Amino acid sequence: MKTRGSLIVLSGFAGVGKGTVLKSLFETHEGYAYSVSATTRSPRPGEVDGVHYFFVSKERFEQMIANDELLEYACYVDNYYGTPKAYVDSKLEDGFDVILEIEVQGALNIKKKVPDAILIYMLPPSAVTLRDRLTGRGTETPDVIRKRMERAAEEAVGVEQYDYIVVNDDADECAQELNSLIRAQRHRTGSNKAFIRMIQEDLKRLTKEGD
Numbered sequence: 001m002k003t004r005g006s007l008i009v010l011s012g013f014a015g016v017g018k019g020t021v022l023k024s025l026f027e028t029h030e031g032y033a034y035s036v037s038a039t040t041r042s043p044r045p046g047e048v049d050g051v052h053y054f055f056v057s058k059e060r061f062e063q064m065i066a067n068d069e070l071l072e073y074a075c076y077v078d079n080y081y082g083t084p085k086a087y088v089d090s091k092l093e094d095g096f097d098v099i100l101e102i103e104v105q106g107a108l109n110i111k112k113k114v115p116d117a118i119l120i121y122m123l124p125p126s127a128v129t130l131r132d133r134l135t136g137r138g139t140e141t142p143d144v145i146r147k148r149m150e151r152a153a154e155e156a157v158g159v160e161q162y163d164y165i166v167v168n169d170d171a172d173e174c175a176q177e178l179n180s181l182i183r184a185q186r187h188r189t190g191s192n193k194a195f196i197r198m199i200q201e202d203l204k205r206l207t208k209e210g211d
């Protein structure tokens, strides 16, 4: 019997290495689907439309909100980011564990809408590591780095609202931990309601037959 996939929300400060960890996870394990978000921010060098994000205009984004095409959306450092609903629903139905890589505000909105979603926060081994990684990436201006560090300090206050944390010291190790955590969710009673019901009904039927 096909188990519905889990909806996994992964957040972490900018620069913590979510992208590298997810790349390692997808390279080493099957059964995952990555939800590509829509955003109004400009592509960074190397980012591809439809792969990293759907890069859309503010007008198009507001139309998506009005048409109820988004599972959630938020404004982050002066841009809109949102999760297209249709892809997530169909992949969950097909049994994939769907990963949303989104910030805190959107994550908490998901928890309200989809109570059995799993919220995981990725932390750096230390605050200094985070600052060094952000500076080392070399893709943002000092002003944007400062804004992102400020935002990280604000977000750190909300980490306790997540279900789990993973620490990214080594990306491959972190990917393995993430995989174990996500796969364990497949054994939750809530993810196996139809199977449990089938066993209960079959047991009743077999007991009656034996009378």
Ligand code: 5GP
Pocket (backbone or CB within 6 Å): 011, 012, 013, 014, 037, 038, 041, 072, 073, 074, 076, 081, 082, 083, 101, 102, 103, 105, 106, 107
């Ligand atoms: P970046 O500009 O660095 O790609 O992303 C900035 C922040 O927006 C990150 O924390 C990222 O996880 C978050 N983000 C990306 N997509 C979405 C989305 O669809 N919804 C929400 N709420 N946040 C998103």
